[in-house]
Amino acid sequence: MNSMDKLPLGKLGFYWRMTEKPDTPPNPVPDFVDFTFSFIEEWGLIIQERNQTTWSFLERIYRENYNVGYLQEGHALAESYGGDFLDCIDDAVRKFNPSARSVSEIGAGGCYILSKLKEKGFEATAIDPSPVAIQKGEELGIEVVPEFYPAQSSDDSYDLIIHYDVLEHVNDPVEFLQNHIADLNSGGLIAFAVPDCSSYIQLGDISMILHEHLNYFDDDSLRNVVECAGFEVLNIKKANHGGVLFCVAKVAESNFFQVKSGNFKFLKWKESVEGLNELIENFIKHGISRENSLGCYVPLRVIPYLSILGIKNDVRFFDDDPGIHKKYFDGFSIPVENMEDLKENPVSHLLILSAAFGERIRDRINKKIPMHQMEIKCLSDFKLES
Numbered sequence: 497m498n499s500m501d502k503l504p505l506g507k508l509g510f511y512w513r514m515t516e517k518p519d520t521p522p523n524p525v526p527d528f529v530d531f532t533f534s535f536i537e538e539w540g541l542i543i544q545e546r547n548q549t550t551w552s553f554l555e556r557i558y559r560e561n562y563n564v565g566y567l568q569e570g571h572a573l574a575e576s577y578g579g580d581f582l583d584c585i586d587d588a589v590r591k592f593n594p595s596a597r598s599v600s601e602i603g604a605g606g607c608y609i610l611s612k613l614k615e616k617g618f619e620a621t622a623i624d625p626s627p628v629a630i631q632k633g634e635e636l637g638i639e640v641v642p643e644f645y646p647a648q649s650s651d652d653s654y655d656l657i658i659h660y661d662v663l664e665h666v667n668d669p670v671e672f673l674q675n676h677i678a679d680l681n682s683g684g685l686i687a688f689a690v691p692d693c694s695s696y697i698q699l700g701d702i703s704m705i706l707h708e709h710l711n712y713f714d715d716d717s718l719r720n721v722v723e724c725a726g727f728e729v730l731n732i733k734k735a736n737h738g739g740v741l742f743c744v745a746k747v748a749e750s751n752f753f754q755v756k757s758g759n760f761k762f763l764k765w766k767e768s769v770e771g772l773n774e775l776i777e778n779f780i781k782h783g784i785s786r787e788n789s790l791g792c793y794v795p796l797r798v799i800p801y802l803s804i805l806g807i808k809n810d811v812r813f814f815d816d817d818p819g820i821h822k823k824y825f826d827g828f829s830i831p832v833e834n835m836e837d838l839k840e841n842p843v844s845h846l847l848i849l850s851a852a853f854g855e856r857i858r859d860r861i862n863k864k865i866p867m868h869q870m871e872i873k874c875l876s877d878f879k880l881e882s
């Protein structure tokens with residue numbers, strides 16, 4: 497791989513938790529970690545360049561007694577996001593394997609999806625090394641194999657294998673999916689969800705970055721990976737909630753994957769990244785200038801841009817998730833505020849880098865703060881300017 501297939505961005509905020517107070521308890525991994533994009537031509541897939549140091553940090557946090565997922569009972573997004581995925585599973589089973597009775601979830605987190613499937617009559621098993629999953633499994637009567645996948649201590653097979661926000665985390669997504677073949681019963685299905693990076697790739701927006709995410713899928717690269725693993729794609733569709741792609745597939749009867757080649761997609765994307773970075777960074781610099789104040793809505797999306805500029809203070813963070821209100825991201829001594837806080841104490845400039853919810857957030861803000869002259873920028877505005 498040559499340097500043309502790389503995009504180094506330096507040390508970016510390493511997000512994996514929220515804390516009640518800054519750096520309390522102390523972060524067991526660095527607050528900022530190197531990040532470089534790379535590209536796999538065969539699959540047309542944009543990836544985070546594999547780095548053993550980063551991987552060691554990820555293995556460390558995956559074993560922590562902490563869960564950053566939202567598919568757990570009581571989370572504000574569990575019913576909408578989880579219900580959407582359950583509808584996808586129900587539809588797949590009804591159409592392609594109505595006799596399915598056993599299901600295994602890889603990376604089950606709070607076992608929310610499995611608990612709902614168990615209520616529907618499925619025999620449910622989880623594979624997850626997290627103490628959170630183990631505890632929830634005991635509470636819900638769900639067997640949890642406490643290992644990373646593929647589990648060495650289990651040779652069971654299932655009618656259905658599912659995972660939500662897992663494939664973007666694995667080092668080799670094709671090998672990961674190939675392991676499913678031996679774990680499926682005849683006629684078995686896989687159904688899974690990954691973050692939909694299509695719009696971010698199209699715009700050149702690096703706000704999709706998380707060190708936990710090794711793979712950045714759009715429709716084409718997801719299909720390529722699934723077919724290369726030996727599956728026939730039955731359905732790929734955008735979820736109804738959030739920026740997520742659902743995929744349903746079965747074992748292919750013959751190998752029909754055609755190897756892709758060429759790095760034009762990556763080179764075009766790098767050019768877009770450079771152009772959008774300049775526009776967003778100029779807005780950030782203007783927002784933190786002496787006469788102004790800058791707010792960042794959905795701060796997780798803004799952290800890569802702030803990290804590149806070396807900004808750790810002098811901004812305010814806003815988010816509608818009640819679970820992170822008044823909490824802190826590692827590396828930033830900035831409490832997360834909500835829309836009511838913004839209404840009470842507005843800023844002069846507001847940056848909203850959410851492809852899925854940006855316009856809706858802006859509309860709600862304009863209704864709540866109609867008299868204040870606040871300059872608001874969403875991704876679509878930068879797209880128009882570029």
